[in-house]
Amino acid sequence: MTGEYNYLDLIRSVVDLLSRDLDEIEEIIESARVRDEVPFAVIKARRAIENLIEDVEDFESEIESPEAREVLEELIIKLQEALEALDKCQKGSEKCYSSNEIDMGCVDCYYEVLSDIADDVIHGARKKLKKMIRRLKKGSEGGALFKSQKEKRKKALGEASRLHDFIEDTLNERANELNAIAQVFDNVSNPTNLFENIDDRTVFILRLLLELSESGVYVGEVLSALTGLKSVTADPVDREVNIRLPSKNSEKGYYEQSLPLQTLFYRYPPFEPISLEDRDGISGSHTWFVKIKNTDYYNHQGYMYVHPQSIKDLGFDPRNPVHDATISDTHETMGAIYPEHVFKIKPVSVLEAKDGYIILAVSINPKKRERVYIKYGSEFIKEVLKKKLNKQSIRDIYVDELRKKGHRGKIYEPTDLTYTWYCTSGYGLSTDPLDVKCPFRKWCKYGNECGGRKWKWTRRIFPKVFLDVERSYSGIDNTNGLLSPIVMRNVRIEEEYPSAHLSMPESGLPVVFKFKVPFRRSLPKTNIIGFRIAPEFLELVVRTVLDEKALRSPELAKVLTYELWKGGPEVKLGDVLLTKFFIYDKAEKGFRTYDLLRKRSNSLLKEYLWMRENLLVKSMPYDGRYFRKFLEWATKTILHSLSHAFLSYVSVELQIETSNLVYLYDEREGLVLVAENSPIGAIDIIGALNEWCKANGYGDGNCYKSFIEKFFRKELEFLQEHEEDTVQYADRVKSVVSSVSREDDLKDLRDAIINLYNEFIENGLVLDVHSLSTHLLLSSAGETNLEKLIAEKELGVDIKKAHRYFDDILLTAVPNYCIDGCTTCVVVDRGCTEGLSQTYTVSKKLMEFTIGVLLGEYSLRGPGGSYLKKLLGIARESVEAMSPYLDDEGIETLIELAEKGIHVKLSTRPEFVREYGEKLRKAGIEVVEIRNEHDKWYCLDGWLLIKPTANMNLESENYNSFVIKLGRCW
Known part of the structure; x- marks a missing residue:
C-alpha cells in the first residue's frame, strides 16, 4: 500500500538529484538537516525554560536565605517574560516553520531570546548567588564558638553548599542546554532555492543511498531505499547499525548483524550483558556502553575502574586495555548523535579486559554521594579460559573455589555471566560467579554499614534495561472541540533517547544512566492517527475526582470509591492519585523512591499529609502553582494511559504489528497519537484505516469519529472486566x-x-x-x-x-496485584517512553473514569457556572442550547461564542426571550421561544451532547452534574 503519495514521482526526483554534483547533494542534505531541526528546537526551547522555572521554584521552596529567595524570584519573573517573548517571536508562523519555508524573523528572534537568557539572565543570577556563597562562608569563619553559634555556622555552610550545588547542577546545565538550542537557530542560514520542489522523502532517500554507497550497495538495498519497504512483507526501512555479536560457531568468534537503532536498543540494550554464547561457551561475555554523565572514576591499588566520562565516542580511554567500543563516523549537532551517521557499534569483551572485569560506579543521588556499583566480567573466568578448559572442568574448579570461600548454597552455572550476585538493598550487582562476598565494600558506605550481610545470589538474571524516549512532532494541524479525530500524512516525528534505566534485583532501586550525548532518530514523513481531548475537559475530570463534595453524589461515589479487594479497605480514587503524585513529585519522577520510602512509617505518613494539605487546602482553592503542577501531572497521566491503550487498539483493529507503530502524547494540546514507525510512511496506516471503514460499513464522513468512539467503548469494557479479574484473584489468594x-x-x-x-x-x-x-x-x-x-x-x-x-x-x-495499573491493563513491558517511571504516570482508574465521562456512563460534578462555561468554550463550530433560565453572565458567554464565529442557537422561556432576545439576535444568535419545557441540554458541534442539572445561570456556583454523550445529539 502506498497511500496518496506518488512513488513514481519520488523515484524520478531522486534520480534527478543524483545526477547533480556531489557537493551540491551534500549541501542539500546538510541544509535539510539543519532546517528540520528548527521546529523541534522551538519545542525544546520552551520545554527547557519551563523546566528551569520549575527547578528554580522547587529550589526556592527549600532555601531559607531571604536574599537568595529574592534573586530566585527575580529569575523566575525574567524567565516567564522570556516565554512571553518566544510567543511573540512565533506570531505569523507555526514553530518558525511552514512546509519548506523558514521564518527567518522568528529564527533570529528565538536566537536573541535564548542567548539573552543563557548569557545575561542566568549569568546575572549565578553571579549574585556566588557573592552570597562567599558571604555565607566568610560569616561562618571564626574561633571557639558557643553551641548556638556553631549551629548558626553549620546552617550557613549548609546553605552555601546548597547554593553551590544549585549553580553547578541546575543553572550551569540549563545554560549549556539553552546555548546548544540557540546554536541551532544560529546555524540556520537564509532560505535558498535549494529545496524548491524537493520533497523531504527525496532528501531522506538521498542520504540513505549515499550511506549505502560507502559500505557497498546491492540492488535490493537500492529498491528498499526507494520504496521505503524492506520486502513484500511491508516492513519499513530504517537506518541500521552493525553490531558485532559473540558467536560460538564462528572462527572469528563473532558475527555482524545489521539492526535499526530502535531494534538494537530493545534487543541488545546498552549496559545489559548480551545473552549469546561466545566461542568459549560463555554467555553474557559481551556488552556495550554509552558515555554517561552520572559516573565516577577509580584507580585503586593497580586496578583501573572505568567510567564512561573517559570514553571517546562510546569507547574507553586508550590507557585502559579494554577492547574498543565505538560508534564510528558520528557527528554532533545540538548535543546529539544522529543515527544516520552511525555505521558500526562494537561490543566490549570484558573477558579480555585488564583483570577480566570492569566496574561502573553510577551516581544515583549526587547530594548524598550515593552510588550503585555494577561489575561486568570475571577474572576467574578469564584465568580458566587461558587454560583452555571445557565447561565441565570450569564448573568443577568453580565448585571447589566456592567451598573454599565457605559457600554451602545451591550452585549455578559459572559460565553464564547473565546471572548475578547482588545487594538486596540495591547498591551493588556483579556478574562474577566467584563474588560470594560483596566486592564493593571498600567504596560503598552501605556495604560498610551492613558488613556485606545483604549480599546474595539467587537465580536472578541481569535486570532488563529500559530506554527513556522523548518524542516530538511537527506538521499536525491545530484542532478544537472536546474530542476531535486526527488523521494526517506527512508528519515529522523526532525521537530522542536521553537515558537508560534498570531496576536492581529484589530491591527495585531504579538506576539511571544519563547519556552524555542523547541518541536521536527521525521519521521525516510519516502518517499518524489519533485524537485530541480538550485540556479544559481533562481539567474538569481531575477536579471532579479530587472534589470531596462530588462524592456526596451516590452515583459518583460508586465510581470514585472502590474496595481494594472483596471485603478489603475502601479507597478514594483521589487518594490513589495523590499518593502517586506524592511519590512522583517528592521522589523526582519516581527515581528517588528509595530516599522517600526509606523513611520511617510515621515520617512517611507525616510528609504525605503535609503534601496533601499543601495541595488541597493551600493551593487547589486558589488555583495555585502546586495545584497546577498536580493538574499537569494528572493530565499527562490520562493521556499516557490512553496512548498505551490506543496503540494496542490500532495494532489489533488495523492488523499492524506493534513494532511498526509508535505512540506519543502532548499534555499541552491534549493529543494522543499513534504513528507508523516508518521514515517515509511506507506502511500507510491511513490506507489501512480507510479499509477498516469500508469493512465495517462506515461512510467517509463519520468513520474516523466512529473508530475513536469504538476504541473508548472497547477499552471501558475491558477495564471493567479487568477489575472483576483482580477481585477474583484476591479471593483465590485469601483462600x-x-x-x-x-x-x-x-x-x-x-x-x-x-x-x-x-x-x-x-x-x-x-x-x-x-x-x-x-x-x-x-x-x-x-x-x-x-x-x-x-x-x-x-x-x-x-x-x-x-x-x-x-x-x-x-x-x-495485600492480595490486590493491580491497585491502579499493571502489565495486564496500562503498564507495558517494552516501548514505554517513561521507562521505569511509567508506574507513576499511568492510571487505569483515572483513564476508566475519563472514558466513562466521555461516553456518558459517569458524570462530571462541580460548581455549575464555572464548569458549564468551560465546557461551552470547547465548541469549535456550533452550540445549540436548551435552557429554561438565564442570567446576565450566561448571555455574555453565548455572545462571546458567537463573536468567535461559532453558530449559536438558544431555546428558552418567553420571559427571557423578551428580556434578552434583541441583544442576542444582534450578536447573530438564533433565539427560539419554548413553553412548559424544563429539560436542559447543550449540543456542541452536532456531535457532543451535554445534559447538566445547570441552567445558563453562570453566576451560580451551586453544585451540578454534567452528563456527556458522544455521537449525534439526536
Missing part, C-alpha cells in the same frame, strides 16, 4: 492455606502489616504492593522498617524467619 495462617508468630506479623496499611489508607496514603514491600524492606540506620515494626509491636517472630516468609505474608495481607 490459599499457607504457612502464614498455620503459625501464630507469622499471623501476628501479618496482622501488624494489615494494621499499618489500614492506617496509611485511613489517611489517604494508598501504596501499591511493590511500594509497601519496598518501604518495609528498606533500612535506615541499619534497621529495616519491617524490623522496626516487629520491635514496636513486640512481636515474637524471628527476624530471619520474617524475611524468609515476607513475600507470603505480604501476598495474603
